[in-house]
Amino acid sequence: MVQSLDRLKESPSQTAGPYAHIGLTPNFSGISGVYDGDLGAAMVNEKTRGERIAVKIRVIDGSGTPLKDAVVEIWQADADGLHNSPSEMRGTADPNFTGWGRQATDMTTGECLFETVKPGRVPFPDGRLMAPHITIWIVARGINIGLHTRMYFGDEEAANAEDPVLARIEHRVRVPTLIAPRDGDTYTFDIHLQGEREAVFFDI
Amino acid sequence: MTERISNRRPETGAFFRRDLNSHPPAYAPIYKTSVLRSPRRALLSLDGTLSEITGPVFGHNILGELDNDLIHNFAKPGESAIGPRIIVYGKVLDERGKGVPGALLEFWQANAGGRYRHKKEGYIAPLDPNFGGCGRTITDEDGAYSLRTIQPGPYPWPNGPNDWRPAHIHFSIFGHGFAQRLITQMYFEGDPMIWQCPIVRTIPDRAAIERLVAALDMEATIPMDARAYKFDIVLRGRRSSLFENRLEGN
Numbered sequence: 001m002v003q004s005l006d007r008l009k010e011s012p013s014q015t016a017g018p019y020a021h022i023g024l025t026p027n028f029s030g031i032s033g034v035y036d037g038d039l040g041a042a043m044v045n046e047k048t049r050g051e052r053i054a055v056k057i058r059v060i061d062g063s064g065t066p067l068k069d070a071v072v073e074i075w076q077a078d079a080d081g082l083h084n085s086p087s088e089m090r091g092t093a094d095p096n097f098t099g100w101g102r103q104a105t106d107m108t109t110g111e112c113l114f115e116t117v118k119p120g121r122v123p124f125p126d127g128r129l130m131a132p133h134i135t136i137w138i139v140a141r142g143i144n145i146g147l148h149t150r151m152y153f154g155d156e157e158a159a160n161a162e163d164p165v166l167a168r169i170e171h172r173v174r175v176p177t178l179i180a181p182r183d184g185d186t187y188t189f190d191i192h193l194q195g196e197r198e199a200v201f202f203d204i
Numbered sequence: 205m206t207e208r209i210s211n212r213r214p215e216t217g218a219f220f221r222r223d224l225n226s227h228p229p230a231y232a233p234i235y236k237t238s239v240l241r242s243p244r245r246a247l248l249s250l251d252g253t254l255s256e257i258t259g260p261v262f263g264h265n266i267l268g269e270l271d272n273d274l275i276h277n278f279a280k281p282g283e284s285a286i287g288p289r290i291i292v293y294g295k296v297l298d299e300r301g302k303g304v305p306g307a308l309l310e311f312w313q314a315n316a317g318g319r320y321r322h323k324k325e326g327y328i329a330p331l332d333p334n335f336g337g338c339g340r341t342i343t344d345e346d347g348a349y350s351l352r353t354i355q356p357g358p359y360p361w362p363n364g365p366n367d368w369r370p371a372h373i374h375f376s377i378f379g380h381g382f383a384q385r386l387i388t389q390m391y392f393e394g395d396p397m398i399w400q401c402p403i404v405r406t407i408p409d410r411a412a413i414e415r416l417v418a419a420l421d422m423e424a425t426i427p428m429d430a431r432a433y434k435f436d437i438v439l440r441g442r443r444s445s446l447f448e449n450r451l452e453g454n
């Protein structure tokens with residue numbers, strides 16, 4: 001026998017279920033008066049630095065139908081590539097940018113919209129710069145463990161071409177599943193859960 | 205939202221690898237909705253980058269006085285939700301056994317009759333006019349939390365012809381990094397409904413399921429008021445950054 005490492009095991013995940021909106025976006029779900037507003041509804045204010053953009057996300061199931069009961073959270077660096085987090089040791093992020101957003105997908109269209117800024121570049125652990133990207137986490141009924149993926153920007157071809165995470169994708173035909181096209185100030189990102197265009201999801 | 209809750213040095217290491225064997229697989233046909241909503245290809249393994257090892261912090265200033273009191277936070281003045289009054293308390297720990305301070309916990313549940321306050325809910329059990337069903341809190345310096353609520357009822361749901369959910373409370377947990385993000389459910393000691401539930405049974409390992417079953421703790425009850433259940437939640441641990449390679453120029 002040796003001494004125990006005394007490690008615990010992570011609590012098992014369970015689906016957020018059909019009523020995740022009650023807990024995560026109660027005002028959206030019609031429960032008003034408990035909290036002032038839904039957390040993560042606004043990421044920017046009038047003083048936020050950087051280029052304003054909108055990101056329109058849909059999560060699409062194996063039949064091609066957008067999920068109308070999902071909750072999507074995004075997390076990203078500010079315009080200078082800094083995170084508004086205590087674990088950010090490289091500098092102080094823009095205090096007028098939260099970096100974190102949460103939206104429920106629309107109960108009719110399945111769309112959700114994040115008003116944010118275009119993130120700066122963040123270094124990979126080896127020091128190379130990653131292309132600008134947004135980290136995405138998806139939960140819903142039928143999703144047993146929250147799904148992690150990333151959105152890259154369609155107008156950042158040069159940066160995307162040298163991104164060390166995109167470079168890890170062995171099947172190059174899958175790279176476009178992580179890249180959102182730009183139209184005006186809006187990026188549209190369809191995340192397919194399965195099928196030919198199944199997005200690359202991460203075990204991070 | 206970004207105030208620091210202590211002066212301890214923030215940790216910046218990557219998270220321990222997630223043991224996917226103690227989580228439900230994405231594709232679990234016993235839970236029918238997962239069939240069309242499950243990625244089928246292998247996940248891309250990535251040691252955490254700054255994008256995942258960082259995460260937002262929520263300050264106690266977001267909390268209202270009744271946010272962790274579901275008995276009263278939706279009730280009319282002087283009234284309270286109907287049902288068996290309980291306290292749920294515990295700690296948010298990481299896999300190293302360290303308490304996770306400043307973790308945001310959000311919880312939601314059905315009322316004592318098993319009915320959710322939601323547009324799409326069709327169960328015949330009545331709404332309780334004094335019960336909303338959501339609450340939240342932030343862990344203290346030791347990772348401890350508590351909330352007050354009524355014990356939710358079991359409810360039927362469309363999956364198999366006669367599937368019922370055991371009584372449960374949904375928990376969403378925000379630790380210190382986006383990679384620690386977790387949603388799970390708490391079940392109640394002694395409930396025979398746990399073992400027949402297809403959603404519970406998406407978890408492949410009985411010992412893992414038992415880690416989601418809260419223990420009745422009569423010592424923590426408030427006499428003549430509320431019984432208590434203890435529910436600890438474990439988030440992923442993280443490597444210390446202490447002895448990691450320094451990047452040149454960093």
Ligand SMILES: [Fe+3]
Nearest residue numbers: 017369372374
């Ligand atoms: Fe439920």
